Amino acid sequence: MLEENRRPLFIGVVALAVVVVLVGGILLFRGGSQTSLTVESIPNDLTLKLDGHEIPANGEVKVKAGQHTLDGQRRGFEDYSITFTAEGDRQAVKMYLYANSAEGREWAKNNPGEELKLEAEAGRQYDQTQARLKQKYPILSQLPYVGDGFEATYTKSKSDPTNPEAISVVIEVYGPQGKEKANQWIQGYGWDPATLDLIWTTGK
Known part of the structure; x- marks a missing residue:
């Protein structure tokens, strides 16, 4: 009689353990999902922070899947912040700052190749904004x-x-x-x- 009473209890404990293992495995898998984030920054010596932690201004870092914020700062340039959702195996983000003082304009003058990239990106963003505006209005x-x-x-x-x-x-x-x-x-x-x-x- 005692053995019969223990059997349902044992089955219940085993079932609970299986559920815990499965749920734990799913959570662990989700937590371990990563994206290779490639960042290209102009100027290349700006200070770049990912979710408040400083990272190299250019190159590749591993980030967990989900929403993140990049903040770029450099003296002589406008601060810029972008929020993005990391998903998939690889992702690329451009962190381009635009000069707002004589120091920034002098940097642009001494780095014409980078300035051309900035102008091209500004043009691309303008065209995208205009397209969205025309669709909305x-x-x-x-x-x-x-x-x-x-x-x-x-x-x-x-x-x-x-x-x-x-x-x-x-x-x-x-x-x-x-x-x-x-x-x-x-x-x-x-x-x-x-x-x-x-x-x-x-x-x-």
């Missing part, structure tokens, strides 16, 4: 626009000024019918003025 494909009694342009967002990918549409009205004509122009393309961040001004 179809009206951009028509700006600037001069209409009957109004002129439409755009500027950084009035309602979300810290967002580099948000805009306000500026409409300068010149005549008594200018605002009405501008609204007709907007609606003529199927856009709803209520969904646009509009800034109305009066021309001289």
Whole structure:
């Protein structure tokens, strides 16, 4: 009788042990998943930190899968921070800083090859930003626009000024019918003025 009572208990203990081993193995595997992160930095002597810990400015490091933050700093250049998600076997990140003082501009002058890379990267980022903006704001494909009694342009967002990918549409009205004509122009393309961040001004 005692043996019969012990048998279910024994099976339960064994089953629990198997579950613990399996779960522990899965967690260990996940914790051990790594990505080879290759970083290219300009200037090449900047101070680079990964999740608050300094690492070489250029080269390859192993990082655990998941979200990480890279911070780059150098005197004479703008600080830059990027948050990325490490996934897969290999990943590459560019940490390019742009000069914001005479010291930084002097460095760029003395390193023309690196400066060309910076300019190319700036151009690539600009094109990507413009593409995203045009997708988000179809009206951009028509700006600037001069209409009957109004002129439409755009500027950084009035309602979300810290967002580099948000805009306000500026409409300068010149005549008594200018605002009405501008609204007709907007609606003529199927856009709803209520969904646009509009800034109305009066021309001289």
